[in-house]
Ligand code: ADP
């Protein structure tokens with residue numbers, strides 16, 4: 001039996017969904033044109049008027065918005081309504097530069113929480129569950145979003161926020177948490193701490209985890225599922241479109257269903273802006289079709305992924321997006337080769353190492369250098385220096401095969417790399433210091 005939070009939407013026919021999208025889009029473009037001068041200027045510049053947008057087919061006529069626009073218009077320039085109608089502000093994590101803020105009316109908060117509720121129900125959540133929210137609370141959208149969704153589902157909600165990992169585990173045991181929500185890197189850390197405390201997955205009642213806010217690989221998923229004894233579900237979102245819950249995974253674990261009744265996704269060629277067909281990799285663009293306070297049209301996320309309308313066995317008809325492998329600006333260019341940190345993570349975990357690693361890029365004698373620091377597992381720690389050096393060479397060879405360039409691998413002692421309680425910082429690019 002499949003459970004849905006809003007089956008009439010999640011399982012709507014394509015025609016029904018298009019009808020919703022067309023109506024909302026036409027109204028939204030008018031709303032933005034009349035209320036957001038910044039975007040009206042962009043439309044005027046492109047010679048597009050609200051009358052040109054009659055359906056989703058006309059979406060491509062609208063101008064894009066980028067993070068640079070958001071910084072330019074900071075803080076109020078993209079507001080779609082009077083400030084007195086807004087009830088909340090959240091902010092990005094500032095992973096790639098200056099933070100931007102987003103505004104919400106009560107209706108915006110309500111719809112956002114519905115999206116998170118859909119994700120929790122898709123992960124098997126009901127009003128009998130105890131949902132431990134270990135995303136950060138505050139300006140970051142993770143905690144507040146899942147907290148609201150958990151309430152809507154009727155779960156008993158534990159607003160733990162992140163950090164204090166032993167206490168997380170103690171509450172998990174005492175209060176019988178069945179669902180945990182946090183970043184994947186923090187989930188891995190909780191799994192590691194559980195083991196360090198001499199506990200096994202059977203000693204806790206968790207059955208599912210809802211993890212997102214940062215890229216994570218399939219290898220990392222399996223690792224977390226094993227260490228916590230759960231099924232791990234992906235959830236995606238960004239502050240600019242509301243927060244987590246823009247898309248979510250179902251029991252198939254094969255990509256995330258986009259909440260298309262609120263967000264229309266497109267994939268574009270990041271260099272030319274051309275819209276690409278489904279099943280093609282490119283940059284993800286979202287149009288919020290019913291947000292009141294922060295109604296972004298054609299917002300370029302810089303996240304790289306693929307959209308697919310292949311039928312999903314869960315019964316949902318919502319389009320699916322693949323796991324973003326990283327943002328276009330996470331991509332490192334090392335000796336002319338494009339490298340995503342997630343590719344290195346894939347190799348490390350499939351070679352049996354822990355997900356605790358650090359990538360350092362620098363420049364020496366006009367050549368880029370790539371150093372990968374990886375923790376030895378406690379069992380390997382007693383190995384001789386010679387054995388460790390053999391392992392370093394083996395790992396370097398496996399990474400070379402994946403990337404096409406050779407790194408220097410440093411196997412370091414267990415627990416020597418800082419653990420993440422929120423979004424993990426895995427890359428230090430020292431070349432920037434020399435520029
Ligand atoms: P910041 O952009 O400063 O990190 P946000 O907290 O709004 O601010 O983060 C949104 C970004 O986080 C997304 O654009 C995406 O790059 C990343 N992200 C969110 N969820 C996922 C996910 N499930 N998988 C991969 N990346 C994700």
Ligand code: ZN
Nearest residue numbers: 250312314316
């Ligand atoms: Zn599905």
